[in-house]
Amino acid sequence: xxxxxxxxxxxxxxxxxxxxxxxxxxxxxxxxxxxxxxxxxxxxxxxxxxxxxxxxxxxxxxxxxxxxxxxxxxxxxxxxxxxxxxxxxxxxxxxxxxxxxxxxxxxxxxxxxxxxxxxxxxxxxxxxxxxxxxxxxxxxxxxxxxxxxxxxxxxxxxxxxxxxxxxxxxxxxxxxxxxxxxxxxxxxxxxxxxxxxxxxxxxxxxxxxxxxxxxxxxxxxxxxxxxxxxxxxxxxxxxxxxxxxxxxxxxxxxxxxxxxxxxxxxxxxxxxxxxxxxxxxxxxxxxxxxxxxxxxxxxxxxxxxxxxxxxxxxxxxxxxxxxxxxxxxxxxxxxxxxxxxxxxxxxxxxxxxxxxxxxxxxxxxxxxxxxxxxxxxxxxxxxxxxxxxxxxxxxxxxxxxxxxxxxxxxxxxxxxxxxxxxxxxxxxxxxxxxxxxxxxxxxxxxxxxxx
Numbered sequence: 001x002x003x004x005x006x007x008x009x010x011x012x013x014x015x016x017x018x019x020x021x022x023x024x025x026x027x028x029x030x031x032x033x034x035x036x037x038x039x040x041x042x043x044x045x046x047x048x049x050x051x052x053x054x055x056x057x058x059x060x061x062x063x064x065x066x067x068x069x070x071x072x073x074x075x076x077x078x079x080x081x082x083x084x085x086x087x088x089x090x091x092x093x094x095x096x097x098x099x100x101x102x103x104x105x106x107x108x109x110x111x112x113x114x115x116x117x118x119x120x121x122x123x124x125x126x127x128x129x130x131x132x133x134x135x136x137x138x139x140x141x142x143x144x145x146x147x148x149x150x151x152x153x154x155x156x157x158x159x160x161x162x163x164x165x166x167x168x169x170x171x172x173x174x175x176x177x178x179x180x181x182x183x184x185x186x187x188x189x190x191x192x193x194x195x196x197x198x199x200x201x202x203x204x205x206x207x208x209x210x211x212x213x214x215x216x217x218x219x220x221x222x223x224x225x226x227x228x229x230x231x232x233x234x235x236x237x238x239x240x241x242x243x244x245x246x247x248x249x250x251x252x253x254x255x256x257x258x259x260x261x262x263x264x265x266x267x268x269x270x271x272x273x274x275x276x277x278x279x280x281x282x283x284x285x286x287x288x289x290x291x292x293x294x295x296x297x298x299x300x301x302x303x304x305x306x307x308x309x310x311x312x313x314x315x316x317x318x319x320x321x322x323x324x325x326x327x328x329x330x331x332x333x334x335x336x337x338x339x340x341x342x343x344x345x346x347x348x349x350x351x352x353x354x355x356x357x358x359x360x361x362x363x364x365x366x367x368x369x370x371x372x373x374x375x376x377x378x379x380x381x382x383x384x385x386x387x388x389x390x391x392x393x394x395x396x397x398x399x400x401x402x403x404x405x406x407x408x409x410x411x412x413x414x415x416x417x418x419x420x421x422x423x424x425x426x427x428x429x430x431x432x433x434x435x436x437x438x439x440x441x442x443x444x445x446x447x448x449x450x451x
Contacts, residue, residue, distance in 0.1 A: 023214035036212035048225040050137055051123060052344050060348055062118030068355045069107040075362035076104035082375045091182045095159040098186045102152040106145055107355045113140040126223040134206040134225035147197035150253040154189045156311050157257045160264035163304050167271045199245040203233050243330060250322045258319040265308050272301050303368040307361055314354050321346060
């Protein structure tokens with residue numbers, strides 16, 4: 001028999017009875033597969049399919065996913081840029097900025113693999129499989145995205161907790177929830193998430209195989225990645241290693257933060273109702289300035305409740321699924337819904353829904369935050385912002401004869417100022433001619449430094 005025929009020819013299945021006997025004897029010994037090229041019984045290596053459902057994944061990852069990521073990248077990059085402006089830096093906005101960066105990376109990191117393998121059609125060119133394909137698939141699809149999702153989860157918890165402290169204990173929040181402490185908490189969350197995600201980067205090494213493979217009673221011509229346990233996985237044992245990793249991920253980064261978010265969201269809603277009653281009391285007492293500040297605070301809290309609620313809606317199903325999966329794998333429990341095609345299809349659909357919600361956050365910021373909306377206009381539509389500023393100054397100028405000058409100055413400070421020009425506007429308010437002669441030097445943003 002020609003040995004090269006079944007080693008390198010995808011159209012010539014091995015037909016030697018001797019090779020068939022070797023292959024069957026190999027599989028009976030609980031080996032992973034029989035390599036028809038080298039006539040080797042492979043026990044400590046595992047074939048890694050690059051896809052599970054070719055047609056579905058071509059549509060989802062090759063067509064839908066890049067479009068969703070494009071919107072998510074624009075939305076989150078815009079959020080990060082706007083919230084990075086000096087006059088937008090508050091404890092709440094700092095958390096929102098880092099959340100946007102983490103969510104951006106959740107979608108951006110898998111993009112090189114999905115574009116290369118699915119969008120560019122290399123899924124149909126696996127005969128050209130190279131070793132770097134295996135590592136690109138591992139790190140961009142399996143190792144790093146969960147880490148950034150963990151970061152986003154705990155930053156959402158930090159956001160809800162910080163806001164709850166701000167509305168329930170406003171005096172303590174100034175020292176406990178300042179920008180410095182929020183950044184320190186973000187760094188701790190990031191480092192901890194990477195440390196907990198490291199085991200997934202050191203579980204397997206890879207090589208490639210091209211040739212006829214005997215497994216599960218059939219010969220198949222495979223161009224596939226092959227996983228080999230690393231030394232640390234071999235020494236610890238796969239059961240212990242993966243139980244530690246998946247239980248840590250499930251409890252510490254999915255179930256626990258989801259529970260805390262439900263709790264904190266409920267407390268936030270309760271705090272908002274209490275603050276609303278306080279605002280009504282202030283209005284009855286004709287303390288309009290305090291009532292306005294309370295209204296702004298309530299608006300911010302409502303915006304954060306909306307963000308946290310959307311995050312919970314799309315992540316709670318994953319938390320429940322991950323918890324069930326860990327319990328079943330640890331205690332060898334059989335649940336029909338966790339077998340077959342459902343787990344893979346569920347995770348694909350769930351991941352797409354998570355990515356699709358990221359642009360919604362951008363819409364919430366624009367709809368509910370005038371500071372965000374106006375700073376966004378200044379960054380991306382400077383001409384329109386300048387025109388709007390000029391119109392507002394003209395409105396102030398038209399009424400300055402009948403209103404106190406201090407009222408006009410307050411209006412200008414609130415409407416036509418930026419972080420560099422704040423003192424300049426205040427200074428020019430000392431001069432009556434500023435209203436008509438110096439309007440070209442003023443830019444339009446609204447600064448709300450309150451949380």
